[in-house]
Amino acid sequence: MKLLNFAPLSMAAAMGSLVACGAPEQSDDTGSIEFALTVVPADVSCVRLVATGSRTVTSLRNVSPGASSAGFNVDRLPAGIVQVDGQAFRGACSTVSSSSIPSYVTEAPVNVRVAPFEVAKVLLKLIRNGRLSVGVDFEDPFWINRSTAPVDLAVFGDAPYGAVQISDFPNFIASVNADTSIAEAVHLGDIKNGSSRCDTSYFQFVLDGLNTVKRPLLYTPGDNEWTDCHRANNGAFDPLERLATLRSMYYPVPGLSLGVQKKQVLSQSTFPGFETFVENQMWVEADTVFSVLHVVGSNNNLLPWFTDDKTGTKMDDPARRIAEADARIAATLNWLDRAFETAASEGSGAVVLMMQADIWEGAAASGFTAIVQKIATRTIAFGKPVLLLQGDSHIFKVDNPLAMGDAGYGVTTPVPNLTRVVVQGSTTAALTEWLKLHVDTAVSPPFSWTRITH
Numbered sequence: 001m002k003l004l005n006f007a008p009l010s011m012a013a014a015m016g017s018l019v020a021c022g023a024p025e026q027s028d029d030t031g032s033i034e035f036a037l038t039v040v041p042a043d044v045s046c047v048r049l050v051a052t053g054s055r056t057v058t059s060l061r062n063v064s065p066g067a068s069s070a071g072f073n074v075d076r077l078p079a080g081i082v083q084v085d086g087q088a089f090r091g092a093c094s095t096v097s098s099s100s101i102p103s104y105v106t107e108a109p110v111n112v113r114v115a116p117f118e119v120a121k122v123l124l125k126l127i128r129n130g131r132l133s134v135g136v137d138f139e140d141p142f143w144i145n146r147s148t149a150p151v152d153l154a155v156f157g158d159a160p161y162g163a164v165q166i167s168d169f170p171n172f173i174a175s176v177n178a179d180t181s182i183a184e185a186v187h188l189g190d191i192k193n194g195s196s197r198c199d200t201s202y203f204q205f206v207l208d209g210l211n212t213v214k215r216p217l218l219y220t221p222g223d224n225e226w227t228d229c230h231r232a233n234n235g236a237f238d239p240l241e242r243l244a245t246l247r248s249m250y251y252p253v254p255g256l257s258l259g260v261q262k263k264q265v266l267s268q269s270t271f272p273g274f275e276t277f278v279e280n281q282m283w284v285e286a287d288t289v290f291s292v293l294h295v296v297g298s299n300n301n302l303l304p305w306f307t308d309d310k311t312g313t314k315m316d317d318p319a320r321r322i323a324e325a326d327a328r329i330a331a332t333l334n335w336l337d338r339a340f341e342t343a344a345s346e347g348s349g350a351v352v353l354m355m356q357a358d359i360w361e362g363a364a365a366s367g368f369t370a371i372v373q374k375i376a377t378r379t380i381a382f383g384k385p386v387l388l389l390q391g392d393s394h395i396f397k398v399d400n401p402l403a404m405g406d407a408g409y410g411v412t413t414p415v416p417n418l419t420r421v422v423v424q425g426s427t428t429a430a431l432t433e434w435l436k437l438h439v440d441t442a443v444s445p446p447f448s449w450t451r452i453t454h
Helices: 008-018 162-177 200-210 239-250 297-301 318-346 366-382
Strands: 030-037 046-052 056-062 070-078 080-089 104-106 110-114 119-127 131-134 151-156 182-187 217-219 281-285 288-292 350-354 386-390 397-399 418-422 433-439 447-453
Touching: 030 046, 030 110, 046 070, 056 070, 070 080, 110 119, 151 162, 162 200, 162 433, 200 239, 239 318, 281 318, 288 318, 297 318, 297 366, 318 350, 318 366, 350 366, 350 433, 366 386, 366 418
Parallel strands: 030 119, 104 131, 151 182, 182 217, 288 350, 350 386, 386 418
Antiparallel strands: 030 070, 046 056, 046 080, 080 104, 080 110, 119 131, 151 433, 281 288, 397 418, 433 447
């Protein structure tokens, strides 16, 4: 059964009828949470719950391994929104310390509303892959499909560019929709060219078009739709305001794809400290981890803003610009780690990374150094095939840019198991090409592709 809850708070409320009521006496600024555990795995003897609001309350509870259910109450919790995290251990609670390594953990914290004198109800389940989440059945996370059957994706980027391509956009989408073997489509960013306006109305036009793709559509932003919007011919927008607008429009429900047929994926925004990064997404299928990363051209937003301003009213803001880039790079490095950690824990046969920037277009750039080094280190350690999909430079290319290392990026060890594909972008008047990617880890190499024209 797939998980259908998009908001943990709503799920918590919906679970109320499944757990017995009755709160203990408490002060008027505290409430309780009653937890029910549908199944206790045979290798779990202790559950640790951490509820964080205006203060943090930690509770250790022994459970019977293999029991069909378990329930317990945590009271005197601060009223308001409380973030609940949980861990499960093999040993009894008396043996659990702050340094103990849990067998199961929360995939992401859950927010629960605690009201004075009331009892919030939460149903928990333990998932055998090592994560604890809110749900209704003993099952895998919604973003993991354990089928090893091959999968096909439609991948494109740098589109639509200019009046002719904008007019042709519905025909381009129709070409993707005509292939019923496609499981997901991915837009690698740059939904406009670099010399046209970044108006919200245009963002909406492209969004409406992408939402007509019949399959789930995953999108990662490009530099043309936010980083470069400071240019006078783009409307002299504040880039960070445009980025916030993109996030609100293209990711209205974090972890839910665009397209006619929606797909739930794992969003980085569900992890504490990365709430902003709704665009970084991940899912597992075909024995492969797919990870979407927000990495853009213009040196990853480190190039100065408003360099062409003639009015004297617009100027660069290095502090804001660099702070944004630093935070997003840190999020990217975290998301790369999580992708490869997921591949290791799942025993996946391959990893696919997707981003906008062509990191190797020209000389090494400072905004990409840490990312290239992380990809190199993680790919070598993974030891299995890794595919890097990029757009940005518009000309179809297949290579391994780290086959001999890369002195410019400080990579001294060859990375033989990395393949890169730059998808064909807007080099012609009409949108004529998308890439059909086939992933099958039962064969070697697991990646193959066909360039589709319409």
